[in-house]
Structure formats: structure tokens, C-alpha cells
Amino acid sequence: MRWTLRLGAYRGIDVYLHATFLLLLGFLAVSYWLASRSFASVFMGVGFFLLLFASVLLHEFGHALTAARYGIKTRDIVLYPIGGVARLERMPEDPRQELVVALAGPAVNVVIALGLLLWLNLAGILEPLRGMDWTRGPLLERLAVVNIFLVLFNLIPAFPMDGGRVLRALLAMRLEYTRATQIAAGIGQALALVFGLVGLFWNPFLLFIAFFVWIGAAQEASLVQMKSALGGIPLRRVMLTDFEVLAADDQLIRAVQLTLAGSQKDFPVVEDGRLVGVLRQDDMLRGLHERGPGSRVVESMQREFQTAVLGEMVETVLQRLGECRCRTLPVLDGRDQLVGMVTMENIGEFMRIEAALRR
Numbered sequence: 001m002r003w004t005l006r007l008g009a010y011r012g013i014d015v016y017l018h019a020t021f022l023l024l025l026g027f028l029a030v031s032y033w034l035a036s037r038s039f040a041s042v043f044m045g046v047g048f049f050l051l052l053f054a055s056v057l058l059h060e061f062g063h064a065l066t067a068a069r070y071g072i073k074t075r076d077i078v079l080y081p082i083g084g085v086a087r088l089e090r091m092p093e094d095p096r097q098e099l100v101v102a103l104a105g106p107a108v109n110v111v112i113a114l115g116l117l118l119w120l121n122l123a124g125i126l127e128p129l130r131g132m133d134w135t136r137g138p139l140l141e142r143l144a145v146v147n148i149f150l151v152l153f154n155l156i157p158a159f160p161m162d163g164g165r166v167l168r169a170l171l172a173m174r175l176e177y178t179r180a181t182q183i184a185a186g187i188g189q190a191l192a193l194v195f196g197l198v199g200l201f202w203n204p205f206l207l208f209i210a211f212f213v214w215i216g217a218a219q220e221a222s223l224v225q226m227k228s229a230l231g232g233i234p235l236r237r238v239m240l241t242d243f244e245v246l247a248a249d250d251q252l253i254r255a256v257q258l259t260l261a262g263s264q265k266d267f268p269v270v271e272d273g274r275l276v277g278v279l280r281q282d283d284m285l286r287g288l289h290e291r292g293p294g295s296r297v298v299e300s301m302q303r304e305f306q307t308a309v310l311g312e313m314v315e316t317v318l319q320r321l322g323e324c325r326c327r328t329l330p331v332l333d334g335r336d337q338l339v340g341m342v343t344m345e346n347i348g349e350f351m352r353i354e355a356a357l358r359r
Contacts, residue, residue, distance in 0.1 A: 004078060013064050013086075014076040015057065024081040025049070048139055053079060055112055055147050059154075060086040062108035063162075066101050067092070090319060091165070095172035095180075102165035106154050109147040116144035158188030160216030188217035233314045238350045239331050239340035245270045246279055246297050253293040255284050266328035268338055269301045275330055275338050277301035307332050308342055314350075317342055 004016040025046060032038075032045040057079060063086045064074035075087040086105075092098045120141055155163040164184055171180035192214040199206030244258045248271045255267055259281070269277035279301040287300030308317045308329045321329060321344055331340035 010061070011065065011068070013061070013074045016076055016078045018078060018080045020081050021053075021079055044139065048142065051139070051143050052146055053084075055109060055143070055150065056084045058108050058112065059105040059150065060084040062104040062106075063088070063101055066104035070094075070097050070101070072101075093177075095169040095177075098172070099166060099169035102162045102169060105162055106151045109150045109154075113144045113147035113151070116140050116147070120144070156191065156213075157184070158191045158213045158217060159185060159219075161213070164188050164217065185217040189214055192217065235308060235312045235314055235317055235331060235342060236310055236340075238314050238347055239308075239342045240346055241340050243268075243341045245338070247271065248276060248296070248298040248301070250297045251293065252284060252287050252291070252295050252297060252300060255279055255297060256288070256293060259284070266326075266341075266343075268330045268341065269297055270338060273337075275307070275332065275336070277303050278305045278328065278330065280326070280328070305330070310334070310339055314342075314347060318344075318347060321347075 003019040005019070005022075007015045007017055009015065028049055029042050029046050032042040035041070057077065060077045064077065067074060067088050070092050072092060073089045075089060077084060077086045088101075092101060120138070125138060154161050155166065157163040157167040159165070159168075167187065168180050168184040171183055174180075175183070192210045195206045195213065196210035199208075199210060244262070244264055244267060246255060246258075246267045246269050248269055258264060258267065265281040267279045268275055269279055277298070279297055283300045283302060287295055291299060306320060306326070306329055308320065308331045310331055310333045317329065321327075321342075327345075328341055328343045330338055331342055333339045
């Protein structure tokens with residue numbers, strides 16, 4: 001992933017740190033130094049911030065490991081300066097399962113907070129909360145308070161917070177899933193307007209939260225509407241059947257010529273009538289830079305790639321396109337013969353045409 005640093009993996013789930021996180025750490029270190037001229041202060045301030053994000057990471061693993069119980073894989077977890085994101089392959093279709101997965105993250109923060117407060121109380125070092133803020137007071141007690149804040153913040157009933165998914169799951173137990181999503185997204189956007197208005201007169205940070213919530217609610221509603229609109233539509237109605245192919249021994253300049261002559265960006269590579277690879281536009285550009293236009297396609301193509309089968313439904317293929325983070329999937333028939341191509345773009349075109357026909 002671009003602009004990320006891989007920290008490691010647990011149970012097959014890769015954990016990445018976004019580069020902007022390091023910038024924030026540097027900013028905090030400089031700020032603490034300028035305020036106190038003390039290395040101890042810098043160490044404590046940055047250390048508290050790292051412990052906070054360790055709690056965020058455990059929160060995301062709460063979602064991921066709970067989803068794994070229902071057979072749902074997590075592609076990775078990415079830590080950003082504003083929080084973490086566990087990228088599940090999909091959300092559970094059963095509202096009860098979605099409710100459990102959504103609550104698993106905040107439940108981890110509840111356990112952390114209660115565990116820390118209990119230990120501090122047993123050790124006799126628990127101090128009154130009223131004399132403490134994010135920068136003053138015992139480090140572990142502050143960490144407990146921040147975990148409580150994370151629970152309350154994440155349970156705001158608005159996408160993309162966990163509370164939005166909890167609300168949608170509860171509504172979906174009574175309503176159709178798309179309708180439940182629309183209601184939950186509408187409530188989230190109404191809250192975003194409230195946050196925005198309050199932020200104008202009280203705390204500008206709420207404006208950022210308002211924007212975050214508004215965009216998240218719109219994206220979630222759009223995604224579910226798309227899945228609903230594509231439900232039950234066979235792939236053969238959507239796939240491209242007029243496309244160009246390359247041979248493994250073709251020179252890259254051939255791919256350049258086809259790209260400039262039309263709108264196709266990715267090309268299936270066929271050898272002896274059999275699909276052996278896919279040359280994506282990024283692969284072509286990299287090959288031109290590293291090996292030149294006279295190099296062979298086989299030197300730059302992807303040998304491991306996903307495909308779609310002619311009898312599949314568009315909804316499942318759309319999910320696979322999102323999972324593989326690729327623009328194009330070759331479509332094969334029952335004899336493994338290349339019969340078409342499907343892309344995000346032509347699925348979008350199909351949906352726009354269908355919407356126009358309905359109107």
C-alpha cells in the first residue's frame with residue numbers, strides 16, 4: 001500500500017502505519033520539547049500517544065477477530081492520525097452478526113478502561129478525575145479516560161462510526177436492509193448538521209467530525225444501494241465483449257498503441273488460446289520505464305490474477321473487484337475460454353443506463 005509502513009501481522013491480518021502518522025509524532029515531540037525543554041516530557045507525551053493508538057489497534061482487532069468467527073476475512077488494518085480502519089472483506093448479512101461485529105470494537109475499549117481503573121484502585125493510586133485532563137495526571141488513568149471517550153465517540157449513531165452500524169443492524173432486524181441503511185445514513189447526516197452548527201459557534205473540531213460523518217453516511221448508503229440495484233443481474237448482461245488482447249511475446253509498444261487508440265486500460269494476455277496473464281496500465285508504465293517499449297509483455301504482466309465466471313451475478317463480481325483492488329477482471333466460460341472483461345467503469349455505466357430507463 002502506498003504511503004504506509006508495514007508493522008507486522010497477527011492471525012494473517014497485516015497492520016500498516018500511514019506515513020502521516022509519523023509526521024504527527026514528530027509534531028507532538030517538537031511541541032512537548034518547546035513547551036517544557038525536557039526529554040522526559042517529550043517521552044511521556046509521545047509515549048501516551050502511542051499507548052492511545054495501541055488501544056485503537058486493539059479496538060480494530062476486536063472487529064476483525066469477531067468477524068473471523070463468521071467466516072469474514074480482514075484484508076488489513078491501517079492506522080491513521082485520526083484513528084484506525086479494519087478493512088473487512090464484507091459486513092455480515094445477518095443483522096445480529098453485524099451488531100456483534102460492530103460492538104466488538106467498543107467492547108475492547110470498555111475492557112481496557114475497566115481493567116486499568118480496577119488496577120489503579122487496587123494499587124491505591126487512583127486519583128479524582130476532575131483534576132485531570134489529557135496532558136496532566138497519572139498516565140494509566142488518562143489512558144483509561146481516553147478509552148472511555150473512544151467508546152462514547154464510536155457509539156455515535158452515524159456512519160462510519162460503529163454506532164452507525166449498530167443502528168443499521170437494529171433497524172435491519174425489522175426492516176429491509178437497504179431501507180435500514182437509508183434511515184441510519186439519514187440520521188447520521190442529521191447529526192452531522194448538528195455537529196457542524198455547534199462547531200461554528202463552539203468548537204471548530206466538530207466541523208471536521210461533521211464532514212467525516214456526512215461523507216461516511218453518504219458512501220455507506222450509496223454502496224448498499226448499488227449492491228441492491230445489482231442483485232440478481234447476471235454478469236453476461238454487464239461485461240464487455242468488445243476488447244483487445246495481447247500475446248505474451250508482443251512488445252510493450254503494442255499495448256501503448258492500443259491504449260492510445262481506445263479507452264481500454266488493462267489487457268488480457270493470451271497464449272495458445274489460453275489466458276496466461278493480465279497487463280494492467282500500471283504494469284505497462286512500469287515496464288516502459290524499467291525495460292523500454294521494445295520489451296515483451298510477458299516481462300511486465302501479472303501472472304497471478306483473479307477472474308470471473310460467466311454464470312456469476314454482478315453483485316458477487318463487484319465485491320471481488322473491491323477485494324482485489326484491481327480495475328478489471330477477465331470473464332471465462334465453463335471451458336476456461338476468455339469471453340469478456342468486467343470493470344468498475346462498465347458496471348457504473350450499466351447502473352446509470354438502468355436508472356435512466358426506469359425514469
